[in-house]
Amino acid sequence: MRRYVLYRRVSSQEQGKSGLGLEAQERDIQLFLDNYADTPYLVVGDFVETHTGSDNDRPQLQAAIALAKKEDAVLVVSKLDRLSRRVSFLAALMEEKGLTFKVAQMPYADAFQLHIYAALAEQEKCFIASRTKAALQAAKARGVRLGAPTYCVKALAAAKKQKALEDAKKVEGVIVPLRKSGASLRTICGVLNASGARTSRGNDFNPQLVSQMLMRLEAVA
Template sequence: MSTKRQGDSGLGLDAQRAYIEHYYSDKPILAEFTDVQSGKDVFNRPELMKALALCQEQQAILVVAKIDRLSRNTEQALAIYRELAGRLESCDIPNLDKFTLTLFMAIADRERELISIRTTGALVQKVKRSGQWRKGSQAFTTGRAARLGHATIKAQAAQNGQSRPASAMINQLRQQHYSWSAIARHLNAGGFKTPKGGHYQAVQVQRLYQRALAEAL
């Protein structure tokens, strides 16, 4: 996994591939999956969903170059670890287990929090020294920009939510002949929520699959 900027340059992905080739040169690799997406949220990572499905089918180990390339969210990383029954390895953490995964993710979360605090503090000092940080546009000062932004976010959330990545995972597992109930268990283990925030049931999985098929026609 790599950010778009890293993916455009090829440096991020090449470096990650080099790590894995170095540590796993003597081990068979079933497949390679590449997401040029942010690691902040696993739900917009279709290739990761495919990798998880393959690991479930083959009882294989998911290998990542660095643990922060898997996810930047502690809860999501632990959900993946549980879904794979511990079959998760990272080149930067020897002998990865639940304790070390939780510890490393918590440290990363704390570092991001400190960076945010430092950035906010720097902006506050800038305002104190120079006055207003930047002059707001007319749309901003009148509140029109906020209303437009809110409407856009609401529309995108209604359109996408978690339905799109959930549909991708459902389609992948359905092709492997998983039952609706088994797919529902996979979605719930991966942290997916229904539009109302609940857990998936077999009938909801089937409806989402059929709706995705209808939209594709």
């Protein structure tokens, strides 16, 4: 009988965000168990943790990993970033002897695919930080008085347009090849969301947004 250990995680900032709550993760994991788990199966542990994904020192995760190895069980998470947002940490887990894990939203993903998705999630995190810093520096160089209520309409519109283009470039390496290969907008959204990537507002990608991103990238090509 195949054994499974379940792990769910939220950070304090993510508690109320759509798609990241504990109930949503529980739903995704249950769908995996109902449709993709070896049968019969047995859940031997269920761990929940409130902790940031950038910190790998998480007691509940370590307990879940230890139990999975002890029981020769498969560790199951809803999304890849519930394990970690760091490629190095995920790569180490993939190579850890005696440990097997599955991502509920990507039931057929192999180690290579999971590594690519992890790199995408980490790149997004780094990009957000560098983009914010660059945008402030560029605005200051143009003479924009940061924090002042003047320069409203034109400056904000230009900044919004530039930000939208940069958001599109952030996932260009994923959405453009998929679209060229004939993937639907909904399929592209599924790949992005399953990887743990988020929009600049912290939401899931949707077909309308991906379509707009593709048009923006095409306009500057």
